[in-house]
Amino acid sequence: MAKYYQPEIETASREQIKAWQDERLVKQVQHVWDNVPYYRKKMEEKGLTPADIQGVADLHKLPFLTKDDLREAYPYGLLGKPLSECVRIHSTSGTTGKRVVAFYTQADVDLWEDCCARAIVAVGGDQDDVCHVAYGYGLFTGGAGLHGGSHKVGCMTLPMSSGSTDRQLQFMTDLGSTILCCTPSYAAYLAESIHERGLKDQIKLKAGIFGAEAWSQKMREDIQNGLGIKAYDIYGLTEISGPGVAYECEAQTGMHINEDHFIAEIINPDTGEVLPMGSKGELVFTCITKEAFPLLRYRTRDICVLNAEPCPCGRTHIKMSKPMGRSDDMLIVKGVNVFPSQIEAVLLEQGYPANYQIIVDRVNHSDTLEVMVEMAPENFSDSLAKITSMEKSLVDALKAMLGIYAKVRLVAPKTIARSEGKAVRIIDKRKI
Amino acid sequence: MVYQISVFLENRAGQLAEISGILAKNDIDLRAISIAETADYGVLRMIVDDAQKATGILMEHGYLMSMTPVLVVSVPDVPGGIAPVLAAMAEGNIDIEYMYSLFTHIAGKAYIVFRVAEAEKFINLLSTHGITPATSEELGIQ
Numbered sequence: 001m002a003k004y005y006q007p008e009i010e011t012a013s014r015e016q017i018k019a020w021q022d023e024r025l026v027k028q029v030q031h032v033w034d035n036v037p038y039y040r041k042k043m044e045e046k047g048l049t050p051a052d053i054q055g056v057a058d059l060h061k062l063p064f065l066t067k068d069d070l071r072e073a074y075p076y077g078l079l080g081k082p083l084s085e086c087v088r089i090h091s092t093s094g095t096t097g098k099r100v101v102a103f104y105t106q107a108d109v110d111l112w113e114d115c116c117a118r119a120i121v122a123v124g125g126d127q128d129d130v131c132h133v134a135y136g137y138g139l140f141t142g143g144a145g146l147h148g149g150s151h152k153v154g155c156m157t158l159p160m161s162s163g164s165t166d167r168q169l170q171f172m173t174d175l176g177s178t179i180l181c182c183t184p185s186y187a188a189y190l191a192e193s194i195h196e197r198g199l200k201d202q203i204k205l206k207a208g209i210f211g212a213e214a215w216s217q218k219m220r221e222d223i224q225n226g227l228g229i230k231a232y233d234i235y236g237l238t239e240i241s242g243p244g245v246a247y248e249c250e251a252q253t254g255m256h257i258n259e260d261h262f263i264a265e266i267i268n269p270d271t272g273e274v275l276p277m278g279s280k281g282e283l284v285f286t287c288i289t290k291e292a293f294p295l296l297r298y299r300t301r302d303i304c305v306l307n308a309e310p311c312p313c314g315r316t317h318i319k320m321s322k323p324m325g326r327s328d329d330m331l332i333v334k335g336v337n338v339f340p341s342q343i344e345a346v347l348l349e350q351g352y353p354a355n356y357q358i359i360v361d362r363v364n365h366s367d368t369l370e371v372m373v374e375m376a377p378e379n380f381s382d383s384l385a386k387i388t389s390m391e392k393s394l395v396d397a398l399k400a401m402l403g404i405y406a407k408v409r410l411v412a413p414k415t416i417a418r419s420e421g422k423a424v425r426i427i428d429k430r431k432i
Numbered sequence: 433m434v435y436q437i438s439v440f441l442e443n444r445a446g447q448l449a450e451i452s453g454i455l456a457k458n459d460i461d462l463r464a465i466s467i468a469e470t471a472d473y474g475v476l477r478m479i480v481d482d483a484q485k486a487t488g489i490l491m492e493h494g495y496l497m498s499m500t501p502v503l504v505v506s507v508p509d510v511p512g513g514i515a516p517v518l519a520a521m522a523e524g525n526i527d528i529e530y531m532y533s534l535f536t537h538i539a540g541k542a543y544i545v546f547r548v549a550e551a552e553k554f555i556n557l558l559s560t561h562g563i564t565p566a567t568s569e570e571l572g573i574q
Contacts, residue, residue, distance in 0.1 A: 088480040375440065375496055382438035382500040382547070384475050384527055410473055411439050412496045 003314070005121040005153065005190040006114065009260050010315045017316065022055035024288035028060070029053045031080060032095070036076045039065070039296065046075050056263060059286060060274045065298045067328075070100045080294040081105055091139040092238040095336045095404065102126065102238050103292040109148065112241040115258045116149025119247030122256075122313070123207040123232045125179050127154035127351050130204075132177035134168055134186060135162040135212070141242025142335070145362055146181040149244065155179065162186060165193055173202040182230070183335045184223060188365030191226030194416040205229045211236065212242050212335035214323065216249035219365060233322060239298055240285050244336075247369065248431050251312050254319030261289045264308055264320065265297070269327035280305050282327045284318065291346050301328045333360055334367045336404050341427050343406075345372055345396045352379055357416045369406040371398065374413050433501045434568055435483040436545065438529055440472040440496035441467070444466040451476065454493055460486045460544060463573060466532035471503040479504075479534060479545060481573045502547050505536065516561070517544070524557040526550065535570060543571065 004010045012020075014362060030050045042063040043049070070078065079086075081103070086106040099235050104112070125131065131150035135142030143161055147274045151155040158177060160168055168190060169176065176245050180187060194200055205227050211234035235255050236243035245262055246255035257264050265274050266281040283300045285294075302323035311319065320359045331338045344354050355374035360367060373394070381387055391408055398406045417424050441447055448467075449517040455462065480486045483499060490497055519526065527549045529546040534543035543566060548554045555565060568574055 279516055361519055377496060377498070380438075380440050380496045382436065382475060382477060382498055384470065385529075387473075387475070388470060410440075412494065413443065414494055 003121070005118040010317065012254075012260075014316060016388055017259050018056065019298065020222060021263055021288060024260075025056055025059065025263065025286065026050070026053060026292055028286075028288045029296070031291070032296060035080045036078055036294070038073045039063075051112055058295070059263065059265065062286075062297050063377035063409060064272065064284065065278040065295050067100065067239075067299075067301070072100050072143070074098055075101045076145075078293060078295065079103055080225060080290075088145065088293050089139075090141045090238050090242060092141075093339070093342065101237060102241075104241075105291045108241070108290050109339060109385075111261055112145060112244060113148030113152050115236075115241065115244030115247070115261065116145045116259065118149075118393045119209055119232075119234050119244050120146070120149050120153045120155065120179065121384065122247055122249045122315075123179065123209055123230065124250075125150075125153050125155055125207070130158060130176055131179045132158045132160055132168075132172060132205075133161045133293070134162055134180065134182035134190075134222035135243075136335075137329045140335075141236065141238050142181075142183075145236065145242040145244055146209065150179075150181075160402050163191065169197070169199060172205070173199060176204045177204050178204050180205050181231070182208075182209040182210060184219055185229065185334065185362075185366045187223045187227065188219060191223055192364070195226060199407050200228065204228070207232060209234050209247070213332050213367070214372065214430075218428070235320065235323075239293075239295055240287060240300075241290065245285065249311065249313040249315055253311070254307055254321055256311070256315050256317040256319050257306075261316045262287055264306060264318070266304070267299075269299075269301075269303070277306055277308050277318075280324070283323070299327075301326050301330060331358070331360055331426065333369045334404050336402065338369065338402055338404075342401050343398065346394070346401050347373060350394050350397055352394070355413070355416060357424060358426045358428070358429060360428045367430065369402075369404065370405050370409060372409045372411055372416060375410050375418055376413065379410075433481065434504045434566070434571065434573070435499045436502045436547070437478050437480065437483055437487055437490070438500055439476040439477050439478070440497050441469070441492060443469075443472050444475070446502050448476070451490070451495070455480065455486060455508060458485070458490070460560055462467050463531060463536055463571065464534040464543075466530070466545075468530065471565075477530070477532065479571075479573070484574070500547065502545050503544060503551060504571065505544050505563060506538075506541040506560065507544060507564050509540050513542060515544070515545060517558075518559050519565070520557055521548075521554070524553065526557060533535075534571070538570075 033050045085102045091099045091101045133146045137143030208231045220231050232248040234243050234247045236245040246257040263286040265284040269282040283302045304323045305321045305327045307319045353376045357372040361371040461481040466477045468475050529547045
């Protein structure tokens with residue numbers, strides 16, 4: 001069994017990795033300067049030209065990109081290649097409802113799938129495996145990324161997508177799935193279903209690759225025990241490519257960042273200052289090989305720690321910890337990005353005041369989302385039918401905006417706890 | 433025309449006791465009460481002796497509420513007393529949104545509160561049957 005998918009890259013010397021990064025960064029900055037006027041303008045505002053970036057040591061000079069930039073530049077403003085050379089888009093939610101759209105050339109898809117293939121091989125996958133992909137397929141990157149990676153490794157790929165648990169379990173038992181890829185909450189749910197139906201003896205799973213939402217060590221243990229497998233973490237975001245930006249190896253002590261494609265920095269989220277290795281701060285990525293959507297210094301808003309200690313698995317790429325939080329108010333619920341501003345926009349559009357509270361919880365390893373909404377006198381009626389029909393249209397509008405169900409709870413004015421006059425917006429009860 | 437006050441009720445224990453306590457303290461007399469509810473919230477509907485005053489006081493206490501015109505119809509307080517009214521409504525295609533009754537009994541009459549989609553049509557229909565909706569004065573409320 002091969003231990004690495006691309007051994008010459010995954011175990012390259014630190015000098016070699018640095019040489020790749022220096023060379024590719026210089027080339028990438030020139031590519032962006034030539035093809036992405038939006039970013040070129042940002043560089044010009046800082047008095048920079050490509051000549052100022054001679055290697056990774058100069059990276060800190062470059063301006064940041066944020067989700068707001070992606071919104072402002074929507075849809076084509078950050079495109080680095082003509083559309084005729086692009087072959088795919090993926091999309092994720094933006095801060096105020098406008099979605100973020102990322103473009104891929106064939107080379108971009110290939111490098112992304114290579115990254116996912118490395119993740120699959122790192123958990124012991126090879127051509128004899130049956131890779132069960134139960135991430136959502138479609139605009140979401142989860143399904144497509146692992147699907148492509150599985151093809152590259154040569155696994156038998158089951159493109160299950162999410163949901164329909166009966167079918168998942170039927171294929172898992174009948175076709176002998178050995179590697180499961182999905183969100184950790186769905187893995188926990190499948191584990192429970194397998195237990196309830198007494199199917200544990202009939203499943204052949206050995207490993208799982210779980211990402212797109214936060215999960216705890218306790219949840220890892222529950223999944224590992226429930227499914228009798230090793231559960232591995234994977235990290236990624238649509239803006240940078242998708243899952244596989246970083247992935248866990250057998251050591252299960254952090255995720256190796258694919259540094260031949262992505263340069264990671266940790267910054268102080270308040271000042272933007274780059275922090276030394278081992279500091280806790282906001283993760284920033286620079287794509288050095290991507291063509292169509294070549295983001296430089298993209299602020300992920302994920303708070304984590306990088307670790308450059310040598311790893312017993314033999315990979316030389318640095319590792320990142322699980323994200324420990326966010327430097328903005330984004331919530332990840334059931335693997336979906338949720339911004340309070342999106343909910344606010346729906347409330348205003350539906351004629352409710354912007355007095356609300358978002359309550360996130362986790363029940364049986366599955367996230368729940370509830371929005372408490374203070375009604376205004378004009379939202380109230382003596383007719384219960386009228387209130388319930390307004391409530392239903394609010395639920396529908398939230399589902400359309402967020403992509404997931406949110407329970408709405410209508411309450412009287414001034415019900416929501418206020419802190420120094422401001423309503424407390426988010427209550428996250430999940431113990432992760 | 434009689435005014436009903438409607439109050440938004442959250443699904444929590446003691447809310448109804450709070451409201452009736454506030455009304456009692458302010459010497460407001462309840463003449464009818466009805467609750468419609470879902471699993472999560474409800475609407476309390478009341479006829480009181482002074483709707484204007486009750487509304488002011490409950491609003492001061494932060495309740496979400498409204499005043500709604502309703503029709504009060506008196507029927508003989510005997511078995512089947514309401515039947516002719518309902519039959520007439522069915523015949524005239526009058527849609528009832530909700531109805532409930534007053535505690536008040538005056539001289540062998542019972543009083544039924546109706547909320548209908550087309551009040552005008554309902555009044556005309558009643559008059560063809562020789563019925564006039566009860567006035568506030570008749571009920572001793574304002």
